[in-house]
Amino acid sequence: MPTVHRAGNLRFVIYLDDHGPPHVHVFSAGAEAKVLLGSPDGRPVPVWARGFDRAGLRRAVLEIETRRAKLLAAWRRVHGSEEGRDRHG
Numbered sequence: 001m002p003t004v005h006r007a008g009n010l011r012f013v014i015y016l017d018d019h020g021p022p023h024v025h026v027f028s029a030g031a032e033a034k035v036l037l038g039s040p041d042g043r044p045v046p047v048w049a050r051g052f053d054r055a056g057l058r059r060a061v062l063e064i065e066t067r068r069a070k071l072l073a074a075w076r077r078v079h080g081s082e083e084g085r086d087r088h089g
Helices: 054-066 068-079
Strands: 002-009 010-013 023-028 031-036 045-050
Touching: 002 031, 002 045, 002 068, 023 054, 031 054, 045 054, 054 068
Parallel strands: none
Antiparallel strands: 002 010, 010 023, 023 031, 031 045
């Protein structure tokens, strides 16, 4: 599970065997969230979060919004496309 970005106490990870749509897992002091890298309007969308307060999750989403191009490029490096791995194989 490569860490593809760090910002303060936030660590952004893309799992090697994950599936699309493009997303990152964000870790911080026992908290974790899964955030899609872009909705149709281009904004990151939290899928779920455990242990983050609203301010922490908002900070993570803002960081993803700011670094979206870098994170999408990392997704493509890891998975070869924006689709990622097939869930079944």
